Amino acid sequence: MTAEVNEEKKEEIETIEDVKQDLRQIVPPVDIYETTDEVVLIADVPGLNKDSVELNIDKDELTIKGTFPKPDSEGEKLISECPYGEYFRTFVLADTISKDKISAQMENGVLTLTLPKQERVKPKKIEIKPE
Numbered sequence: 001m002t003a004e005v006n007e008e009k010k011e012e013i014e015t016i017e018d019v020k021q022d023l024r025q026i027v028p029p030v031d032i033y034e035t036t037d038e039v040v041l042i043a044d045v046p047g048l049n050k051d052s053v054e055l056n057i058d059k060d061e062l063t064i065k066g067t068f069p070k071p072d073s074e075g076e077k078l079i080s081e082c083p084y085g086e087y088f089r090t091f092v093l094a095d096t097i098s099k100d101k102i103s104a105q106m107e108n109g110v111l112t113l114t115l116p117k118q119e120r121v122k123p124k125k126i127e128i129k130p131e
Helices: 002-023
Strands: 030-034 036-042 053-058 060-067 087-094 103-107 110-116
Touching: 030 110
Parallel strands: none
Antiparallel strands: 030 036, 036 110, 053 060, 060 087, 103 110
């Protein structure tokens, strides 16, 4: 009888963990840097490749979305902290960004987006001509 109770508790815990995972919103962490020429956004998406990530621009919003696959594992689950499921992150782009020149690359689960600034907003040095 104790084994049956333990099995029931185990199934109840697994169900609770599944519900928690379903409710958990996955938001990939990012670092954003700005130079005089561009803004660089670095998103951490470990275990993913370029086919697992979708980038979209709609009006002034840049969206990163995709799916972290559910881990395949054998044996009894003891702890489940690695997120899986759909994720997304949306950023509002400043009007100073040249949207048609945005580029992206992915390496080792790190997505790097380069968002060039429009020429009109880059600082310019004005040369003084001799008389």
